[in-house]
Amino acid sequence: MAPPPALEAAELVKTYPAGRKKPPLRALDGLSFTVPEGVVLGLLGPNGAGKSTTVKILTTLSRADSGTARVAGFDVVKQQAEVRHAIGYVPQKSSSDPMATGVENLVLSGRVYGLSRQESVRRAAELLARFDLTDAANRQVRTYSGGMQRKLDVALGLVHRPRVLFLDEPTTGLDPEARADLWTEVERLSGTEGLTVLLTTHYLEEADRLAGQLAIVDHGKIVAEGTPEALKAELRGDSVQVELVDTDLDGTVQKLLSTLPGVGEIVVDGNTLRARVDRGATAVPAVLGALEEKAIPVTAVTVSRPSLDDVYLQYTGRSFKTADKEQAA
Ligand SMILES: Nc1ncnc2c1ncn2[C@@H]1O[C@H](COP(=O)(O)OP(=O)(O)OP(=O)(O)O)[C@@H](O)[C@H]1O
Ligand SMILES: [Mg+2]
Structure with missing residues (x-):
C-alpha cells in the first residue's frame, strides 16, 4: 500500500469574524492540496492570500470552519498531539529568546519536547554544527545577524526530529547570501533527510529553486498547481x-x-x-x-x-509585484 500523503488539505474554509469597521473576511475559500512525503511544497501568493492561515490550520494553531486536513497521516483536529509531535514549525516571526544563547534556546526546546537533559544537549550541539553556528553557540541570540537568527529558528524547529517542517517565509528580510545559505539547508533537509517541507514565500526565485511542487494561492484558493517547470511549460x-x-x-x-x-x-x-x-x-x-x-x-x-511571474499573471490576472502591493495597501 502506498504511504499516506505527508500533507493533505481538503476544501478548507476559514472566515475571520467581522471587526468594528470590517466585514467578515473569508481568508480561505475551499483550499485543497496533497503533498507526498519528501517533497517541498511552495505556497506562493501575495499579502493576505491566506498562506499563514493555511499553515496555522495545518499546525493545529487555528481551526478551519469546514474542510479537513491531515499531516503525516494524522487529523489536525482529532489527533492534535500526534500532529504536533510530527511537525516542526518555524513561524513568520522568530520565536527564539533573544536574551538566551543559541545553545540555551535549543536545549530548552529539546526539554519542552520531552528529550532528557543529556539528549537535549547532544541534539543542540549537533544542530549548531550543522547550521554552522557552533562558534556562536554561547552568545546571546540578540547579537546574531539576521541570517544566523533565521538558521537558529530552523534548528529550533528540528530539535525533535519532525517528519514535516513548516517554514513561514523563512528568508524574508535576509540578504542574498544568507538567503542562499538557507536554501542550501532546505534542499539538504528534503533531499538527504527526506523531510516534507511546506514553505510559504513572497519570492518567485525561492519558489522556483526550492519547490518540487508549487501552489499559487490567491484570495484563499489555489489557482494553479504543479512543478515550477510544468507551470512555466504550460504557457x-x-x-x-x-x-x-x-x-x-x-x-x-x-x-x-x-x-x-x-x-x-x-x-x-x-x-x-x-x-x-x-x-x-x-x-x-x-x-x-x-x-x-x-x-x-x-x-x-x-x-x-515564460517565468513564474507570467504563470502568476496568467492565473490571477495581475503581476506578482502589483498584487503584492495592492493587498499590502
Ligand atoms: N486573526 C485574524 N483576524 C482577522 N483577520 C485575519 C486574522 N489573521 C489573518 N487575517 C486576514 O486573513 C487574510 C489572510 O491572512 P494570512 O495571514 O493568512 O495571509 P498571508 O498569505 O500569510 O499574507 P502575508 O504574505 O502578508 O503573510 C488577510 O486578509 C488577513 O488580514
Ligand atoms: Mg503570512
Whole structure:
C-alpha cells in the first residue's frame, strides 16, 4: 500500500469574524492540496492570500470552519498531539529568546519536547554544527545577524526530529547570501533527510529553486498547481513587456496591440504592458512599428521565456509585484 500523503488539505474554509469597521473576511475559500512525503511544497501568493492561515490550520494553531486536513497521516483536529509531535514549525516571526544563547534556546526546546537533559544537549550541539553556528553557540541570540537568527529558528524547529517542517517565509528580510545559505539547508533537509517541507514565500526565485511542487494561492484558493517547470511549460510562446512613457489610461495602446496577429493576453500594469506572443522575434518589430505609427513613446521592450511571474499573471490576472502591493495597501 502506498504511504499516506505527508500533507493533505481538503476544501478548507476559514472566515475571520467581522471587526468594528470590517466585514467578515473569508481568508480561505475551499483550499485543497496533497503533498507526498519528501517533497517541498511552495505556497506562493501575495499579502493576505491566506498562506499563514493555511499553515496555522495545518499546525493545529487555528481551526478551519469546514474542510479537513491531515499531516503525516494524522487529523489536525482529532489527533492534535500526534500532529504536533510530527511537525516542526518555524513561524513568520522568530520565536527564539533573544536574551538566551543559541545553545540555551535549543536545549530548552529539546526539554519542552520531552528529550532528557543529556539528549537535549547532544541534539543542540549537533544542530549548531550543522547550521554552522557552533562558534556562536554561547552568545546571546540578540547579537546574531539576521541570517544566523533565521538558521537558529530552523534548528529550533528540528530539535525533535519532525517528519514535516513548516517554514513561514523563512528568508524574508535576509540578504542574498544568507538567503542562499538557507536554501542550501532546505534542499539538504528534503533531499538527504527526506523531510516534507511546506514553505510559504513572497519570492518567485525561492519558489522556483526550492519547490518540487508549487501552489499559487490567491484570495484563499489555489489557482494553479504543479512543478515550477510544468507551470512555466504550460504557457506557450514568449512574453513581451513594453514600458511606455505615459500610462495607457484610455486603453488606446491595449486596443492597438490586440489588433496585431499572434499577440494575445495583453495586460496593462501602470506604465507596463505585457502580452503573450507566438514568437518574440517577429512580434517585437510589429509591436514597435504599430506604436511608432501612432507616435506612442516607449522606453523599453523586452522579450523573455515564460517565468513564474507570467504563470502568476496568467492565473490571477495581475503581476506578482502589483498584487503584492495592492493587498499590502
Ligand atoms: N486573526 C485574524 N483576524 C482577522 N483577520 C485575519 C486574522 N489573521 C489573518 N487575517 C486576514 O486573513 C487574510 C489572510 O491572512 P494570512 O495571514 O493568512 O495571509 P498571508 O498569505 O500569510 O499574507 P502575508 O504574505 O502578508 O503573510 C488577510 O486578509 C488577513 O488580514
Ligand atoms: Mg503570512
